[in-house]
């Protein structure tokens with residue numbers, strides 16, 4: 001089943017067009033990578049899907065036109081977006097950040113259960129549960145951003161450049177967690193990355209975006225070996 005269906009998506013910043021008729025879809029349970037060099041339009045695309053930017057074209061989520069689901073209720077319907085730069089609340093503790101992520105999830109016992117689950121997944125967050133998010137390392141902040149998004153019990157988890165500024169081993173750790181959420185919990189993932197080779201090791205399918213257009217797509221395993229695509233669009237020497 002198609003969970004997210006994007007057709008002819010165009011986005012403008014004033015008179016400047018950033019996305020040009022982008023079309024692709026994400027099936028329920030897939031781990032999809034959206035790759036592209038700096039300025040390609042990746043962040044713009046995620047922001048349009050999560051309701052932060054107006055767009056032209058049609059986007060449907062779980063069979064419903066996105067226009068019919070207000071930006072406020074998208075989260076309640078399971079669309080979670082971890083922004084580029086993480087967006088944790090630096091003046092709040094780790095634990096408070098997790099609580100804030102759970103605002104739409106019903107009961108206290110559910111929230112407690114979910115925190116416990118994500119502390120199991122991210123033991124370093126448990127150790128630092130009473131520290132201010134702003135005092136965590138970059139890797140820990142990214143983990144907190146992921147855990148906070150997970151507190152909303154997403155069906156579609158979108159993450160914008162988790163690897164930005166992180167050591168390769170931490171990037172691998174985060175992608176491995178995404179992979180296990182995908183395989184074990186059936187969560188659908190749309191991960192934006194410039195870190196091509198690493199991401200392709202974990203994703204099932206990838207779309208490549210360049211200058212606001214979808215220019216290539218395929219099984220991640222096929223793209224790993226495709227030097228032409230990497231040279232042409234992804235700045236990989």
Ligand SMILES: Nc1ncnc2c1ncn2[C@@H]1O[C@H](COP(=O)(O)OP(=O)(O)O)[C@@H](O)[C@H]1O
Pocket residue numbers: 013016018036037038039040041042043044045
């Ligand atoms: N707030 C903005 N106002 C005007 N142009 C913007 C804004 N944000 C991004 N852009 C432009 O839109 C294009 C796509 O940017 P972005 O989606 O951030 O790319 P990416 O995430 O792939 O690096 C770029 O040309 C960028 O300069």
Ligand SMILES: [Mg+2]
Pocket residue numbers: 042043044084160161
């Ligand atoms: Mg970006």
